[in-house]
Amino acid sequence: MTDCQRVALSAAAEPSSLCVLGIETSCDETGVALYDSANGLLAHALHSQVETHALHGGVVPELASRDHVRRVLPLVRDVLARASMEKPDAVAYTAGPGLIGALLVGGSVARSLAFGWNVPAVGVHHLEGHLLAPMLENTPPAFPFVALLVSGGHTQLVDVEAVGQYRLLGESLDDAAGEAFDKTAKMLGLPYPGGPQLARLAEEGDPSRFRFPRPMTDRPGLDFSFSGLKTYALNTAMDVGEDRLDKADVARAFEEAAVDSLVIKSRRALHLTGRERLVVAGGVSANSRLRERLLRLAEEEGVAVFFPRTEFCTDNGAMIAYAGCQRLLAGQSDDLSIQARPRWPLSAL
Ligand code: KG4
Ligand code: ZN
16 A cells, blocks of 8 residues: 555544445456445445356356456446445455456456545455445344355355454365255256246245255264255256156255255354354355244344345445455555455455
8 A cells, every 4th residue: 555545544534434435246246336434335236247147057257257347337437426426435346256357357447446546445355245244234243253154156154253353164065055056956957047046946846755965964063065965956856857846846855955954054153152143144145945944043042143135145346345344444455456366265364
């Protein structure tokens, strides 16, 4: 950070509040938002690339980068206009993990805007953004808490002491939960993005017809495994044929087993840490069966459970603006280089 930027940040931060523009471009959603430390979320906008990738049955990285190039500046203009603001006090962007091309688009635009405005910029860890997303709600969780992060790329249980203090308790040894939902959905012939489609089909399924195994629940520890479940679903689907209701039964059995594994390990993590709050975030936290089961778990265990609103479960700019704001308030900001880390463990923070 230059002296000018340091002055700009302290001038902005000390009197009353810090207003941060957040830019998310790690995968297939362009998200932009303005978060103000005193007044909360001022504006947010999102462009989903679902239609672009649906034609190909999954995310095509090069198409994702090109679409971010087209969308990001119009979205920035849009949120600034909605908040009647010319420039923010700082810019935060997703620095990783994610698709390298997509990250570079958001990082270059964010870093350049910050340079032009002469304000600080900070690269944010995508999972830290997800993990802090429930802080944007009216009743945010207090620290410390256990976080269940369930996205398309990660499934992790994390002990969260405070912003930036994360201890990994367990994670998936193979596919992430969202990835398993997506792959199983594809196998059942459902269009991309598969997770929500599978959840919808599972609603029509009979929960008593098939019982899938609950991987890794019969041994101690907090790690997950979802790839066997996917194979189990494939074999069952091949036996039942093409009928929609038969497929719905397979979808239901898969969802019950995946959700059950997440609930069993979350309960274990709460027992192990003694924490009284559970935070659930990432795309799969939009799943209604998971939400319902975790609410029941919280009641049984006498703990409180916190979710982001549905639109902030999946990728968005608001969580990046919020996480960036916390980092900047804690005194962090980056030099003039553009940060882009396709692989970046949360524990490295
Ligand atoms: O957090 P996210 O938007 O992107 C990543 O950081 O990966 O999560 C996307 C994942 C996808 O795998 C998607 O299928 C899954 O979240 N997902 C769901 C639901 N909504 C999104 N999975 C199950 N049920 C849902 N309702
Ligand atoms: Zn995500």
